Amino acid sequence: MINLLNFSQKQLAEYFASIGEKPFRAKQLMRWMHHFGVHDFNQMTDIAKSLREKLQLEAQITLPNVQLEQVSNDGTRKWLIGADVANSIETVFIPEDDRGTLCISSQIGCALACTFCSTGAQGFNRNLSVAEIIGQLAIANKSLRQEAGYDMLSANDRIISNVVMMGMGEPLTNYDNVVTAMQIMLDDSAYGLSRRRVTLSTSGIVPAMDKLKEDCPVALAVSLHAPNDTLRDEIVPINKKYPLKDLMAACNRYLEKAPRDFVTFEYVMLDGVNDTVEHAHELLQLVKYTPCKFNLIPFNPFPNSGYATSKPSHIKVFRDILMQAGYVVTVRKTRGDDIDAACGQLAGKVFDKTKRTINRIPIEAI
Ligand code: SAH
Ligand code: SF4
Secondary structure, eight states: OEEGGGOOHHHHHHHHHHTTOOTTHHHHHHIIIIISOOOOGGGOTTSOHHHHHHHHHHEEOOOOEEEEEEEOTTSOEEEEEESSSSOEEEEEEEEOSSOEEEEOOOEEEOSSOOTTOHHHHTOEEEEOOHHHHHHHHHHHHHHHHHHHTOOTTSOOOOSOOEEEEOSSSOGGGSHHHHHHHHHHHHOTTTTOOOGGGEEEEESOOHHHHHHHHHHOOOEEEEEOOOSSHHHHHHHSGGGGTSOHHHHHHHHHHHHTTOSSSSEEEEEEEBTTTTOSHHHHHHHHHHTTTSOEEEEEEEOOOOTTOOOOBOOHHHHHHHHHHHHHTTOOEEEOOOOSGGGTOSTTOOOOBOOOSSOTTTSOOOGGGO
């Protein structure tokens, strides 16, 4: 059976054409599925009964199943979502005064093995499907709207105003599914989010960054974490394949098409590893020709990581050096750590097919 949640509006129109239906049906169906959260064909009142019957026979609208929903003391919410029998992923909602941000996963585990990341430490199982990626937004949207007492069928304020592709996985190594899911996020018949409010975070898959700027330019965050290749090779191993010189050039090319005129550089603060005054100055040299903002992320510990969070006084000194050079710098507040929902704590349940947790795979194999 075809799961219609896997289709963008364009693909849905192609599907309708293939079964002899008018392409405009795609728009109606997108509205029902995504805008109104209706998944029962019988309730789609403006779709001809004959078509509803046809769809019932060969298609379905199936969300992944929610295994657990947790709420943190600070209002952060986390959903544990089943991908299949052996695996689950996590999605996090972070409410703030002026926005509500949903952090979405793109893969079960991650093959890139950054040394400070608990998702990376779990190895890799598989890419998520479009339905599993957009399903996270659908599940969170419905649950939050119900909680707020909003009717799905009437227009109320948006609760989820921003999406960040910053959950489990490297979104650019699941390129096609992530791009289709983002097209659905941006589609006015579906979620209608602005490009500026959808952010993709990558550890720096250079060729995919170049492709993304043509296919679906959204706001870009790059996980830098180190100001030189020697250190970055060690903590973000994909750097051996796409070193900093190539990565910075790719950022500049991306900015030619990006909806925002800066890249956000994420920088995890690891005590004694990448957080000294010298590192801050080296970082300033590195980004000299790339319009950017910085997001410093205090390291969120997980068992056996071998790292500690930078001391608050060191984070402050580091931040001030960047700020004095004229940059906008935010220090990410740790949210939801009481329910393990903070950055890098998302683990879900990953059955590691690569056995990388025992045997690290070479970066060339990615
Ligand atoms: N794979 C993508 C997106 C997911 S990770 C990427 O790496 O960009 C989202 C952010 O959380 C990245 O910047 C990542 O480096 C950071 N992160 C990973 N582990 C972390 C940890 N333990 N503490 C704080 N941030 C972490
Ligand atoms: Fe993968 Fe991102 Fe974690 Fe690195 S930081 S292992 S790329 S999820």
